[in-house]
Amino acid sequence: MALYLIGLGLFDEKDITLRGLEFIKAADKVYMEYYTSLLQCDMRALEKLYGRKVIVADRELIEKGGENIVKEAKNYDVVILIIGDPMSATTHTQFLLDAHKQHVPVTIIHNASVLTAIGDTGLELYKFGKITSIVFPRKNQQVETYYDVIKQNRASGSHTLCLLDIAISSDVSDANFATQETAKQTKSNVARQQHRCMTVHEAINQLLAVEQQRKESVFTSDTLCVGCSRLGSPRQVIFAGAANVLLKKDFGDPPHCLIIPGKLHFVEEEALSLWNK
Amino acid sequence: MALYLIGLGLFDEKDITLRGLEFIKAADKVYMEYYTSLLQCDMRALEKLYGRKVIVADRELIEKGGENIVKEAKNYDVVILIIGDPMSATTHTQFLLDAHKQHVPVTIIHNASVLTAIGDTGLELYKFGKITSIVFPRKNQQVETYYDVIKQNRASGSHTLCLLDIAISSDVSDANFATQETAKQTKSNVARQQHRCMTVHEAINQLLAVEQQRKESVFTSDTLCVGCSRLGSPRQVIFAGAANVLLKKDFGDPPHCLIIPGKLHFVEEEALSLWNK
Numbered sequence: 001m002a003l004y005l006i007g008l009g010l011f012d013e014k015d016i017t018l019r020g021l022e023f024i025k026a027a028d029k030v031y032m033e034y035y036t037s038l039l040q041c042d043m044r045a046l047e048k049l050y051g052r053k054v055i056v057a058d059r060e061l062i063e064k065g066g067e068n069i070v071k072e073a074k075n076y077d078v079v080i081l082i083i084g085d086p087m088s089a090t091t092h093t094q095f096l097l098d099a100h101k102q103h104v105p106v107t108i109i110h111n112a113s114v115l116t117a118i119g120d121t122g123l124e125l126y127k128f129g130k131i132t133s134i135v136f137p138r139k140n141q142q143v144e145t146y147y148d149v150i151k152q153n154r155a156s157g158s159h160t161l162c163l164l165d166i167a168i169s170s171d172v173s174d175a176n177f178a179t180q181e182t183a184k185q186t187k188s189n190v191a192r193q194q195h196r197c198m199t200v201h202e203a204i205n206q207l208l209a210v211e212q213q214r215k216e217s218v219f220t221s222d223t224l225c226v227g228c229s230r231l232g233s234p235r236q237v238i239f240a241g242a243a244n245v246l247l248k249k250d251f252g253d254p255p256h257c258l259i260i261p262g263k264l265h266f267v268e269e270e271a272l273s274l275w276n277k
Numbered sequence: 278m279a280l281y282l283i284g285l286g287l288f289d290e291k292d293i294t295l296r297g298l299e300f301i302k303a304a305d306k307v308y309m310e311y312y313t314s315l316l317q318c319d320m321r322a323l324e325k326l327y328g329r330k331v332i333v334a335d336r337e338l339i340e341k342g343g344e345n346i347v348k349e350a351k352n353y354d355v356v357i358l359i360i361g362d363p364m365s366a367t368t369h370t371q372f373l374l375d376a377h378k379q380h381v382p383v384t385i386i387h388n389a390s391v392l393t394a395i396g397d398t399g400l401e402l403y404k405f406g407k408i409t410s411i412v413f414p415r416k417n418q419q420v421e422t423y424y425d426v427i428k429q430n431r432a433s434g435s436h437t438l439c440l441l442d443i444a445i446s447s448d449v450s451d452a453n454f455a456t457q458e459t460a461k462q463t464k465s466n467v468a469r470q471q472h473r474c475m476t477v478h479e480a481i482n483q484l485l486a487v488e489q490q491r492k493e494s495v496f497t498s499d500t501l502c503v504g505c506s507r508l509g510s511p512r513q514v515i516f517a518g519a520a521n522v523l524l525k526k527d528f529g530d531p532p533h534c535l536i537i538p539g540k541l542h543f544v545e546e547e548a549l550s551l552w553n554k
Binding site: 007009010011013014015016017018019021022085086087088089093094096097100107108110111112113115116117119120122124125126127128129130131132133152156158232234267268270271274 | 296364365385394399407547548
């Protein structure tokens with residue numbers, strides 16, 4: 001018996017690989033990790049294609065119950081579905097370690113990830129530096145790591161991918177929910193299992209606010225940015241332009257991400273010009 | 278009519294996604310880009326599953342004929358299959374640009390890439406810096422960019438992924454083919470369409486040779502490395518250890534890659550300890 005970590009890819013039920021689908025159909029139990037990413041299709045479409053009930057695992061089940069799922073995999077074939085690629089935007093290394101301790105074999109089925117789908121922008125993936133997350137301000141927490149990562153990457157000419165926070169409402173300070181944009185957003189989030197996803201606009205505004213305090217000229221309203229939404233889906237949107245120009249663009253539904261390019265090759269420049277209309 | 282860039286994933290014919298397979302079956306013509314990566318399965322297995330003839334496109338057809346393929350896509354649905362993810366290890370940005378100029382719509386079907394499969398090592402993908410390629414010495418060319426990238430990444434505590442060269446014999450200076458290891462390698466390369474793939478051992482030896490010249494203590498025989506082969510396949514191998522220890526390990530068939538970790542989190546340390554046996 002074994003544990004299977006299976007990537008779902010980026011958009012809908014058809015992004016599963018043939019190998020992944022075989023393991024799902026043969027499994028005794030199918031969980032889905034659903035708190036670090038956002039499903040872009042209906043869960044029922046997945047269940048229909050698989051012919052299987054999918055048990056949604058929230059943060060508690062994965063983090064506190066991770067060991068229990070591994071124990072279960074001693075006696076059963078247990079699948080955990082992960083949106084995107086299983087070992088990418090959020091690593092699930094703890095599963096590997098727990099499984100190793102309990103002598104449970106693990107099979108990982110990789111799939112597309114936002115970390116590679118950003119290649120659609122025409123930016124060279126070789127030239128990205130460390131990835132960072134821009135997070136909503138949590139109670140009693142001020143995290144500006146992302147500002148320092150962007151600063152460091154810019155210094156070496158590297159591009160920076162900023163993944164944007166996905167929070168459960170209760171995680172996030174209430175003040176943050178008061179903007180009009182958020183009110184609009186919250187409505188569509190009801191259908192999205194209370195996920196609240198940071199938008200490109202929010203990320204830019206948060207970066208500009210940190211810049212106002214730190215004043216290190218890391219991110220200003222003139223900084224070239226590439227904003228993306230729903231990458232890997234047929235409805236993906238990419239805009240490239242100065243931060244204050246992107247604030248006027250409509251990126252639509254989540255998930256969004258934000259790229260701050262470093263030094264550009266001329267082919268990259270030409271590619272970005274496709275996205276500045 | 279349109280151009281489809283479709284990722285094959287990392288191992289065999291079953292790594293295609295359901296969406297990718299639909300487009301292949303419906304296409305008028307199916308090419309495969311086959312000079313920047315290595316197919317780990319038999320081409321006939323792909324053709325059988327797809328029920329389609331696959332036309333192998335070498336460097337000349339892709340680089341010089343890229344525009345012709347795009348022109349063809351004005352009147353036909355044309356698929357280009359790409360090992361791994363279409364926009365990752367080698368970007369195919371030129372196709373996007375050519376297609377844009379000729380008003381040909383492009384659909385990209387993402388898939389697993391070595392850039393994310395390295396997550397299997399337990400190293401955090403967020404913490405990788407710029408990626409580099411270690412290349413065989415070409416005639417009249419001495420490229421040591423990789424040494425500088427490793428140096429830069431180490432300074433900021435970032436991990437470095439080194440992709441290892443895949444060359445056609447004639448690309449590479451003959452002296453380089455004289456070692457015993459190469460002779461062994463060349464034999465299996467006949468079945469692999471004359472691809473000559475750099476091994477982890479060759480990469481380490483080349484890094485040590487550059488270190489001998491540059492003497493900047495960027496890469497020594499004590500440097501912690503993670504060597505990987507055939508990532509994303511059921512036959513993948515991962516070893517972690519000092520460079521001189523890895524020189525004694527058998528990594529088997531290509532493709533190989535080499536990671537030089539930066540600053541390790543304790544979970545990463547624990548994960549790497551799984552691979553030092």
